[in-house]
Amino acid sequence: MSTVDYEIKNTSELRHAEEAMRMGELENMRPLPRISVHAFCESEELQRVMERCANDRRMSKVSLRITSGGTAAAANMFSGAPTPNLIILETRASPANLLAELAPLAAVCDPSTKVVIVGYHNDIGLYRDLIRNGISEYIVQPVAMPDIMGAMAAIFVDPEAEPLGRSIAFIGAKGGVGASTVAHNCAFGISNLFSTETILADLDLPYGTANIDFDQDPAQGIAEAVFAPERLDEVFLDRLLTKCSEHLSLLAAPSLLDRAYDFEGHAFQPVMDVLQRSAPVTVLDVPHAWSDWTRSVLSNADEVVICAVPDLANLRNAKNMLDALRKMRPNDKVPHLILNQVGMPKRPEISVSDFCEPLEVEPIAIIPFDIGLFGNAANSGRMISEVDPKSPTSETFSQISHIVTGRVAIRKPRKGGLLGLLKRK
Known part of the structure; x- marks a missing residue:
């Protein structure tokens, strides 16, 4: 075995050992409520992590969808469909370009939708800027299952957080x-x-x-x-x-x-x-x-x-x-x-x-x-x-549903959890 292969093997084993130790953090986590989550993954690693999350007992009431793609895929999908309760978005964008990349998604994001960014730059300035602009959490790759589950729990299970519904x-x-x-x-x-x-x-x-x-x-x-x-x-x-x-x-x-x-x-x-x-x-x-x-x-x-x-x-x-x-x-x-x-x-x-x-x-x-x-x-x-x-009464009930939930017509651009980004335009 070469030195490079040995180092890669050791790094991989160390990462799995650390994740196994951190799984104990989830033991006392309450089950997540009935929410819809859509994850956009640019890497196979994050997709595997999300698939593991989907099979966890604490996610039994969560409606989870996993899609290959990044910010552009998310903005395109939600331009004609309502956004879920939580979007998990992986992006390789640089700190200088990340906010601009998120702007199209901000234009179609529902007001109540939360957003978690999975990025590749450990930059405290970027983190603060994202939080200021309405992002719920920023996690740096490589991420493990406890990172994703912990982020969701902090948003939807934290007893001090605002009621979900x-x-x-x-x-x-x-x-x-x-x-x-x-x-x-x-x-x-x-x-x-x-x-x-x-x-x-x-x-x-x-x-x-x-x-x-x-x-x-x-x-x-x-x-x-x-x-x-x-x-x-x-x-x-x-x-x-x-x-x-x-x-x-x-x-x-x-x-x-x-x-x-x-x-x-x-x-x-x-x-x-x-x-x-x-x-x-x-x-x-x-x-x-x-x-x-x-x-x-x-x-x-x-x-x-x-x-x-x-x-x-x-x-x-x-x-x-x-x-x-x-x-x-x-x-x-x-x-x-x-x-x-x-x-x-x-x-x-x-x-x-x-x-x-x-x-x-x-x-x-x-x-x-x-x-x-x-x-x-x-x-x-x-x-x-x-x-x-197709009856007019059915359309009336659709309009009532939009009004009482505070939503507007689906195809009309709307402000969302990325509110701060809109102010920069």
Whole structure:
């Protein structure tokens, strides 16, 4: 064996030994939540590391995609598709050119997307510049599995970090206005349109319909979480969820009348906390009621959507709810309004302009009455976009999904985690 071969063999063995020792760092790491990760690898070494990460038990809930290529490939891919929760990007660009190379990706990156750069230059000035410009982490090659897993954990598992997920609460101004149907279709739309892991929580324990709408019959659900808060954590929650589609999970209501469902004001807060740590988006289907616990849920949700039909009782109730929520949430934006079942035959209606004028809000969507479309979807246990994806109503639900998640049209350039780079243009 030559001296060069001997040195290479020793270096390789030393690297594997160091990585084996560092694997102990992962033993106490909590499982990563339901997030989407896309890794762009310019080297076979990083691709092998990412494949090892994909097979780790702590990544069981992560949707991971690995692509050969660098910054140009990422910018090209996301110019016509939503960005995931995390992009891991390998680049050989020099410190002088790296920021300019990242600019095209910054132009198409969603605001909530995190970015980890894997580079080849151990430069503290470059590191500080990247962090200043919105990069979550910069790792220098050669990297090992603990480096990648540790970076993801620091972003999404760190107990001191901001909650991962946003909660969107839907409530009807009156019973029977279709707020649950709207909530379920929006949850399905968010999960499908953006490939975002989404949890739909049906908070109407006695009468919830999410299990019917998705043709599910789960043995457990939200009742077990609410009535046993001392057991509630991400692992316990995972056992209670039912998979509805590739990116949508359901926390179903029991829909039984075998007991009374009386709750204290903050009974659902532990559930909401765990849901926010478990997925990027949680849709809360809140029953039409006004109690301590519903007020608490609506107060703490990131977004509130009120569904109403254009009649006098709905107008009164919507006005009262908006006034109350404005006081309860003085530092948040006004709840969204959706007008549903508009144009029902033989039913006197208040015009949209007359309905919205006293509310001082404009509806984000007007959904026409279509008993055939909605009836077929309900009876088949499917969503509107599955029954008739080309219908105007399906497009309306797509628009609602964009608005309540803070996203804009997919093909329009948008600011993202690389916000600072845009300021340099």
